[in-house]
Amino acid sequence: MFFGWNLKSLRLLTTNFIKKLVKTVLLKVDYLKKVVASQREEMESLFAAEKIIERDVDAEKLRSFLSQPNILTVLGVRRCGKSLLSWMLLRGLKFGYVNFFDERLAGFEAKNLGNLLEAFYQLYGTDLEYMVLDEIQHVNGWERFVSRMRTSKKIIVTGSSSQLLSSELATLLTGRHVDFVLYPFNFREFLRIRGVELGENWQYSTIVISKLKSMLEEYLKTGGFPEASKFGRRILVSIYSDVLEKDVASRHRVKKTVALKEFVRYMVSNVSSEFSFSRLRRILNIKDVHTVKNYAEWVSEAYLLFFLERFSPKLKLQFISPKKAYCVDNGIVTSIGFRVSENLGGLMENLVAVELLRRRSYSFSDFEVFYWRDYQHNEVDFIVKNGLNIKQLIQVTYATGRDEVNPREVKALLKASGELRCKDLLVVTWDYEDEAVSNGRKIRYIPLWKWLLNP
Secondary structure (H helix, E strand, O other): OEOOEOHHHHHHHHHHHHHHHHHHHHHOHHHHHHHHHHHHHHHHHHHHHOOOOOOOOOHHHHHHOOOOOOEEEEEOOOOOOHHHHHHHHHOOOOEEEEEOOOHHHOOOOHHHHHHHHHHHHHHHOOOOOEEEEEOHHHOOOOHHHHHHHOOOOEEEEEEOOOOOOOHHHHHHHOOOEEEEEOOOOOHHHHHHHOOOOOOOOHHHOHHHHHHHHHHHHHHHHHOOOHHHHHHOOHHHHHHHHHHHHHHHHOOOOOOOHHHHHHHHHHHHHOOOOEEOHHHHHHHHOOOOHHHHHHHHHHHHHOOOEEEEEEOOOOHHHHHHOOEEEEEOOHHHHHHHOOOOOOOHHHHHHHHHHHHHHHHHHHOOOOOEEEEEEOOOOOEEEEEEEEOOEEEEEEEEOOOOOHHHOOHHHHHHHHHHHHHHOOOOEEEEEOOOOEEEEEOOEEEEEEEHHHHHHOO
């Protein structure tokens, strides 16, 4: 005992005092100015020291969404380049930037955002027009601040969760926001970061095409995370762990993290395969099927995995039918997934799935992607639906010649074509190009490298 206090009480008092002291420091404008200025220096140094490439996005279109009172939300899997894209959109303009995924801002609360604005004003002037709030989901209650500021500022917010825009913010903004999903590098960006620029008439150069095929093999296995281009596939394990632990387990307060990790590893190991939640529950020995559904929803929100539904004109059948899982990046698949052999066909299919979603986002389109399967087990890898119409049917196969194309894949394509009344039939191959007519319907065969580079 010490003046009526025991040791436990003293420790509690000390802990609470430290917490209050930290919050008090965070409230101070001078402290925030130091953090903001330091973060800007770090970003400027990154642009000066590293090779930063332009992304294959319509920058002018994205900037046009910043007209007041709209905000632009840049979403996507962790470390796919959202911060750098935000900077590139505003370079040459006066803007305030803060990244809330910074240990110096641990404990930052919504009530501190007013002081952050004051720090911006003192650093950049009161005529500041633009703000970038990076990884804002780390600040609880940020929505009302952004809703208030959007009438006088042009704001970009970024986040690693599709649930960044909560129901509260959606209500506050009443549709005054535009969402853009950024993905890891596409094949053209992958080539660019490695110094391969495609000149005029490149498609007719044997040397260039040979180089492209070699680079495609690397891209197929390494994927498109920007850091993988510098550090190799070993960095992907760290990225995967960060997504799983910080954007899924921590965010949703998952207690049984072992079960979550087993679920994700199983899905990553079985990309492009059909699954059902009830079957997964039995395989992973999880008691409740709703737990499996929650895991699927949470990893999808974090942009790590996404799921395609089986197409059916009846919505109920789409919901209850098995689904297919795909991973946001092939590098994660080859680094984390369990494999006993190289499933190049599966990697190709995963790559095509991601590219379709990337094109939907980057072209600001609203087409939908499904897969198709009938009761005779005829299957088509991808169906592209726009509005009420089926626009394209796509098969993916690791074939280098016509004789390597499985007849069942052609049969399924033709059957789906008749049933869905779609005439645009495409087979993406490894290295075979041709056009053929089967049962009165034209089928185009195109190499993967050409399809990736000619959207």
